[in-house]
Amino acid sequence: GAVVSQHPSRVICKSGTSVKIECRSLDFQATTMFWYRQFPKQSLMLMATSNEGSKATYEQGVEKDKFLINHASLTLSTLTVTSAHPEDSSFYICSARIHGGGLVSPQHFGDGTRLSIL
């Protein structure tokens, strides 16, 4: 149980392209989803918290106009990297918390999206 699907798993595109990444909870509802970024040989850094039906909460230093987050349903959150540039190349991972599980319940992670901007 608690499966999170992330799509696509890998994207290679040209500089200036906008890229959308989807995060779906397959067997549970998720009021809250999270987006992380991981650079090579580094840890995961939280970018933003996505809440169904409301605006996302971004961590300090993360440009909200650059990384657009939409959480339109209880099972889907999307991250759009707008006008991507080579420095946006990274591994993006989403996670979801089971609706009703409480604020301290565990987060369940997707398999990540490796984004490469040429």
Place this chain on the structure above:
Amino acid sequence: GIQVEQSPPDLILQEGANSTLRCNFSDSVNNLQWFHQNPWGQLINLFYIPSGTKQNGRLSATTVATERYSLLYISSSQTTDSGVYFCAVLLLNSGYSTLTFGKGTMLLVSP
């Protein structure tokens, strides 16, 4: 913010050996998770352990919340245990909760 320190940063083991990974955190936490990130980047949830001891096969974990540390034990290591092990702590603050990850321990198990 809270600091999460993991040790050792790197570890090389011979297959069959045992190991202990440590996670220290600088403040009281509401929860703690251990993850294994495999070479393909997949993050596998090992334990959800705010306190006490849990075991799952060859892995076990102990969290001593009052002393602000957690330990992950790997026994009879296998090559498939290779990867990065992350500890992440959860803080609840004003109805908002976030996970903070340590920098990880990179484990290489050789045949």
